[in-house]
Amino acid sequence: MRIDVVTIFPGYLAPLREALLGRAVGTGLLDIAVHDLRDWTHDVHQAVDDAPYGGGPGMVMRPHVWGEALDDVLAADPRPARLVVPTPAGRPFTQAAAHAYAAQERLVFACGRYEGIDQRVVDHYAASMPVDEISIGDYVLVGGEVAVLVVVEAVARLLPGVLGNPRSAAEDSFSDGLLEGPAYTRPEVWRGHAVPEVLRSGNHGAIARWRRDRALERTAERRPDLIAALPPDALDEADRAL
Numbered sequence: 119m120r121i122d123v124v125t126i127f128p129g130y131l132a133p134l135r136e137a138l139l140g141r142a143v144g145t146g147l148l149d150i151a152v153h154d155l156r157d158w159t160h161d162v163h164q165a166v167d168d169a170p171y172g173g174g175p176g177m178v179m180r181p182h183v184w185g186e187a188l189d190d191v192l193a194a195d196p197r198p199a200r201l202v203v204p205t206p207a208g209r210p211f212t213q214a215a216a217h218a219y220a221a222q223e224r225l226v227f228a229c230g231r232y233e234g235i236d237q238r239v240v241d242h243y244a245a246s247m248p249v250d251e252i253s254i255g256d257y258v259l260v261g262g263e264v265a266v267l268v269v270v271e272a273v274a275r276l277l278p279g280v281l282g283n284p285r286s287a288a289e290d291s292f293s294d295g296l297l298e299g300p301a302y303t304r305p306e307v308w309r310g311h312a313v314p315e316v317l318r319s320g321n322h323g324a325i326a327r328w329r330r331d332r333a334l335e336r337t338a339e340r341r342p343d344l345i346a347a348l349p350p351d352a353l354d355e356a357d358r359a360l
């Protein structure tokens with residue numbers, strides 16, 4: 119997979135070169151290119167923003183700079199791409215979306231700043247390619263770069279060969295619609311807190327049942343919306359007895 123990120127703060131994307139993602143790039147599983155939007159400005163001030171039509175606070179990112187940048191970035195690789203634009207007004211980014219993005223040959227991220235990118239940029243490219251305006255949560259950030267770090271990590275970990283243990287991605291939170299339950303490791307007792315005995319029993323059936331029960335309890339308590347969204351056949355008799 120190739121990932122391109124266009125931003126006025128390339129340094130914000132440095133973490134993409136670290137750890138798991140850095141290894142994925144090093145082994146050729148992932149090809150990441152970060153581009154400075156100001157490279158496509160032509161004025162001495164390298165201006166990328168202007169006052170909003172209709173008035174209002176803050177500034178809006180100008181369409182012509184974005185158009186020149188995205189035209190060049192898209193033309194640099196023949197693979198079909200999906201343009202992803204983080205915004206507080208976007209559709210929620212979910213684990214399902216991460217799986218869908220992991221199947222893409224190429225993702226191009228447009229990182230806005232200020233009050234966002236002139237809407238005509240999204241409208242223009244949506245006429246010729248898939249474009250998603252996404253949000254990583256119901257809170258307001260200062261720009262799109264942090265959202266890109268979140269999305270790229272959530273997607274990259276799903277790519278074959280990136281995670282050391284492929285079962286991790288298959289069994290993590292949300293894979294079965296539920297939150298993961300609690301996890302424990304040595305020592306057996308830590309500051310008077312003991313590991314639940316069932317986990318040390320060696321009884322794999324009882325362990326699986328206990329883990330499922332804890333996941334259901336945690337999900338019902340913290341994310342009842344996920345319980346409500348489960349398909350009718352998702353809960354078996356033992357689940358319902360909880």
Ligand SMILES: N#Cc1c(-c2ccc3ccn(Cc4cccnc4)c3c2)n[nH]c1N
Binds near residue numbers: 233255257258
């Ligand atoms: N994904 C995502 C986001 C963002 C986000 C993403 C891109 C941009 C570009 C500019 N801003 C600042 C801004 C713009 C408009 C109004 N208010 C603030 C951004 C915020 N905030 N919260 C999220 N979950």
